[in-house]
């Protein structure tokens with residue numbers, strides 16, 4: 001089995017499912033600098049993929065290409081059957097199917113927690129306000145902070161803010177969730193509360209792509225780990241395989257540094 | 260424009276205000292800690308070191324001297340305060356016919372009613388003034404009055420027929436000190452009462468109580484206003500009927516103004532109490548929205564309906580105006596109802612673009628006079644096209660779409676109503692000559708604010724847009740306007756604008772000047788707002804995009820609210836500038852507030868050359884307006900600051 005072919009490295013049960021994200025030979029340049037180099041990987045429905053790699057390896061760039069916050073220059077990205085092109089209608093459709101959680105939360109500071117969560121359902125999904133607000137409160141319950149509904153983001157702790165951000169993304173009822181280092185800006189005691197919510201989501205069958213440095217989470221929750229360096233996928237495999245029996249020297253070096 | 264001076268003034272006002280507020284907050288946060296006894300306070304704050312002592316003495320002496328000079332000037336026998344007192348009407352309304360004053364009172368009444376409601380409903384009123392502060396004020400003012408009585412030089416003696424007696428050196432002969440003090444009985448009363456009230460508050464209340472008991476700012480102000488209005492009933496404010504070229508003889512200020520002002524006070528207070536009552540009901544939220552919306556409508560209604568008296572040609576209204584308005588309301592509404600259907604897709608795009616093309620053709624054709632169409636139809640059509648292009652953002656379920664269509668119909672109804680009113684001939688045939696004084700100041704200031712804010716926002720968005728055409732056009736506009744002296748623009752608009760307008764469209768000088776103000780101010784506002792836009796973090800855009808919001812939604816719900824919040828201080832600064840710059844209207848021959856004081860009054864036979872008094876008065880009114888706006892913006896900022904950072 002070749003580990004540089006990321007798609008091959010999945011269990012048989014997963015392999016039977018449909019691909020929901022297809023990346024095929026994706027290249028991305030910032031000026032002269034190539035941030036992504038022939039990235040190919042397919043992600044199955046309900047799969048949880050953790051992306052690892054040293055700083056600057058292109059992890060953020062890759063997952064941001066998947067909801068087109070960044071544009072790739074060549075190769076193909078197909079999300080939920082829709083290819084990402086310059087057509088704005090495609091992009092808006094994809095974005096409402098793909099939720100994203102950022103390292104810096106990016107909550108809207110001028111809106112209350114409930115309004116943060118219900119804004120997009122009301123205006124993008126065209127839900128009646130009352131229903132959207134009810135749903136927002138349910139989601140807050142689910143992420144464990146129902147009592148914070150009327151507050152403003154500035155009045156919450158980092159962990160609470162990140163949970164609101166997750167609820168905000170979930171309110172669109174996405175089929176895929178992207179996480180870009182969701183716990184990196186948090187104090188250690190708050191990391192767990194966010195990871196717990198993410199585990200819950202994974203168990204509930206959400207398709208997830210997670211960039212993180214939390215090895216415990218990767219080991220426990222991931223179906224597959226993809227290791228990147230210098231804009232390339234170096235190695236991919238199940239957590240067990242990845243942590244106990246890495247094939248590539250670069251992977252071994254990386255693991256020796258962080259473990 | 261003297262932006263530096265203005266900056267300084269604003270800075271000072273902010274400093275004073277923030278010190279006030281800090282005091283209030285501190286008092287509330289630590290009620291148990293006693294404040295220093297007065298002598299201790301003096302020692303700590305004024306005489307703590309040699310340098311401090313020297314500074315205190317030098318500036319104290321300079322202050323006393325300046326105060327004495329000012330008072331001697333103000334109370335000198337050479338001053339003719341009658342020039343201001345007698346000319347109140349001229350200063351505020353110039354030659355506006357007094358038979359029509361009812362309209363001004365109604366206008367003022369509407370504004371005060373809205374102000375009262377807003378204050379009552381507002382959630383941003385602070386805790387008010389502590390009794391300690393009020394007591395300090397009373398003592399300070401009482402002390403200042405008493406010091407003034409002692410400092411002002413004795414008055415000049417007059418002969419029985421009112422002539423000032425002169426000595427051999429042609430200096431006025433002055434009363435003895437004792438007589439002078441005895442003559443100032445009323446002033447003694449005022450000074451002593453004020454001081455005594457302050458002292459009593461200080462002595463009777465304990466230190467803690469003094470600092471933790473608050474009188475609401477609004478009730479306090481209403482109380483002060485009540486006192487001021489009551490003076491009209493019992494104090495002789497002078498008689499403006501004596502002489503003068505533009506003054507109606509025979510009635511005193513109090514005779515003509517006491518009843519209306521009392522009613523005004525009652526309207527304000529009643530509206531405030533009503534607002535407070537409404538604020539406690541469940542519908543407070545929607546009532547606030549209605550009141551805020553009324554604020555937007557009020558200027559239009561007051562300007563065009565109350566200040567003018569249009570003679571309406573009912574035949575024309577029935578045959579043309581009404582059908583056209585209904586056509587746009589219903590027809591346009593139907594188009595928009597169709598375009599907001601979810602999934603209307605390509606068809607919607609074609610209709611929108613088609614309408615837009617037609618609208619543009621209408622305007623281009625109009626300039627060549629080929630394709631006559633009533634101006635308001637042209638405007639409505641363009642609006643319809645623009646809204647149609649953006650309509651897909653408002654797609655939703657039936658009730659939402661119906662609400663959208665109703666909003667459209669409302670806007671159309673208002674627009675057609677206003678344009679019909681503007682175009683109707685007026686009994687006040689030449690409003691430029693009738694609207695003058697402070698009225699024109701307010702007129703232009705409000706007009707400018709209403710039109711320059713939306714335009715400024717659009718320009719700022721255009722300049723930061725990713726679409727080159729918008730960016731280039733906005734940049735050209737902003738840089739052109741900013742590179743040209745305002746006076747030039749004012750001249751251009753008041754003189755040449757009509758030449759450039761399409762056939763059949765004319766604009767009065769005052770409206771043209773207002774337009775010039777608005778277009779000029781918009782360029783500066785745009786730059787302020789652009790600053791705010793740049794302060795919005797990239798993550799906010801990314802989060803909005805990731806949620807699938809469209810560009811319009813992202814701008815309207817996420818970016819602009821944050822950008823405007825950051826831009827409040829410069830925006831209020833710009834508004835204050837506009838308010839003061841209205842005095843430039845004098846240059847194009849409009850007789851505003853300042854010009855009345857500077858050239859009308861000194862030209863009156865009785866007050867020949869009397870200028871300083873009026874100018875000082877005008878300064879005071881400008882200052883009150885500017886300071887009020889500055890205070891308001893601080894409240895707004897602190898109110899909106901909730902939950903930030």
Ligand SMILES: Nc1ncnc2c1ncn2[C@@H]1O[C@H](COP(=O)(O)OP(=O)(O)OP(=O)(O)O)[C@@H](O)[C@H]1O
Nearest residue numbers: 030031033035053054055056057058059060061062
């Ligand atoms: N807007 C940009 N312009 C130019 N270069 C960029 C830009 N964004 C990222 N890069 C470069 O692309 C490379 C990949 O960046 P990316 O943010 O994807 O790394 P990462 O793997 O997420 O790293 P980290 O773990 O530090 O977040 C980096 O070398 C970075 O310098």
Ligand SMILES: [Mg+2]
Nearest residue numbers: 059060061181
């Ligand atoms: Mg990153």
